[in-house]
């Protein structure tokens with residue numbers, strides 16, 4: 434799995450953002466001021482201007498008043514440039530490497546390795562095969578793309594194989610555990626953002642389907658948002674205690690089964706009374722059944738980008 438970690442570290446969210454700009458117009462909208470970009474990237478305003486002037490890594494739009502405005506693609510690119518420079522790569526080299534990278538259109542979707550599928554590897558209870566399949570998929574595209582395409586497709590296939598008796602519970606658990614490990618690698622590899630404005634992410638009590646929720650959390654952390662990941666089966670009292678302790682700006686609950694709805698609703702209602710106030714968001718297939726929370730779309734990377742933008746704009 435260490436292989437996975439090194440691969441995901443080298444694949445950026447930039448190409449993913451470029452690829453999907455046309456799908457979501459807001460995503461390509463230049464909304465960040467140079468001051469906000471400095472906060473998001475940890476690069477000072479004069480350095481940002483110098484990189485633009487000297488290396489042309491990004492060319493921000495201008496407001497009617499002539500102020501620089503950056504979009505998310507540009508912010509992600511600058512974050513990568515900052516990471517390279519802080520690892521000792523000269524700025525001119527880092528800029529050349531980023532400029533010469535193939536465009537998203539040339540990259541293609543996440544690949545399913547030839548030969549084994551996840552179901553086959555799980556069926557064989559073969560860790561080497563399983564890690565190879567996962568490493569190859571996670572290394573084939575930015576995590577945002579893997580999380581929106583390959584991961585849910587494979588989970589559905591695992592579910593079908595389980596339902597039809599091809600996979601036993603042990604084989605499904607074997608695959609799920611490795612996928613959680615791979616997502617954990619991506620989550621840990623994302624730079625640690627400023628914890629002052631964190632987001633709590635977790636499931637209601639009794640709920641254990643957190644693979645897509647964790648993938649969402651990893652995408653959210655990769656946008657530069659601090660994430661406190663609570664995970665599965667979190668009692669209502671613990672949600673409220675965590676909110677008081679961490680003082681997050683937002684909380685995100687996953688609701689994936691009908692029986693979870695009343696418990697999720699109780700948490701949402703409870704979080705409304707917490708001080709300082711926080712915005713409450715909900716994702717997963719049963720999200721429409723709860724009230725009093727903002728709805729996130731099914732596509733986890735899109736959902737993460739939406740929440741990130743909303744927090745940045747101070748709407749929530």
Ligand code: B12
Pocket residue numbers: 584585586588589591592593595596605606609613639640641642643644645646649685686687688689690715716717718729730731732733736
């Ligand atoms: C892996 C798995 C497990 C693992 C979960 C491991 C983990 N850490 O997540 C374990 C073993 C724990 C498990 C347990 C159970 N499972 Co299960 N599980 C699955 C499996 C194979 C994948 C689940 C998954 O992640 N799906 C994710 C995607 C593929 O589906 P989705 O829920 O529609 O989510 C989409 C969006 O809503 C979004 N999304 C999901 N969450 C969130 C959150 C946010 C914030 C956002 C933005 C988006 C988002 O992502 C997806 C892509 O768009 C499914 C098969 C399936 N068809 O899903 C069964 C499945 C969900 N499980 C099922 C069952 C029955 C169970 C158990 C009751 C089994 C048992 N007898 O113990 C328990 C219940 C546990 C509990 N109390 O929650 C059934 C549910 C049937 C039903 N309709 O109610 C399924 C469908 C299998 C089946 N065909 O029978 N399971």
